[in-house]
Amino acid sequence: MALIALGVTGGIGAYKAVEVVRGLQKRGHDVVAVMTHSATKFVGAVTFEAITRRRVITDQFETGTNSDIEHIALASTIDLLIVAPATANVIGKLANGIADDF
Numbered sequence: 001m002a003l004i005a006l007g008v009t010g011g012i013g014a015y016k017a018v019e020v021v022r023g024l025q026k027r028g029h030d031v032v033a034v035m036t037h038s039a040t041k042f043v044g045a046v047t048f049e050a051i052t053r054r055r056v057i058t059d060q061f062e063t064g065t066n067s068d069i070e071h072i073a074l075a076s077t078i079d080l081l082i083v084a085p086a087t088a089n090v091i092g093k094l095a096n097g098i099a100d101d102f
Contacts, residue, residue: 002079010038013085
């Protein structure tokens with residue numbers, strides 16, 4: 001079906017994002033996780049790697065296998081972006097075009 005990027009932000013609800021991945025997978029979707037630095041303090045990237053079977057993007061400067069900036073290359077391939085949990089901090093940043101924490 002769809003390739004969905006799940007943006008996991010640093011709130012206590014980050015652990016519930018694992019359930020979101022499972023629900024999307026049950027509906028036939030492929031999921032890739034993108035985590036802010038703060039999110040990794042609540043749930044480890046390895047957890048998402050295990051359930052998605054995909055590398056988790058945690059650094060905006062990581063390069064993929066073909067030297068593309070990974071998060072930019074991902075933007076051209078996904079069908080949908082879901083941000084969960086969407087903390088007030090991240091909602092404010094998105095509303096104002098601030099992209100200092102991925």
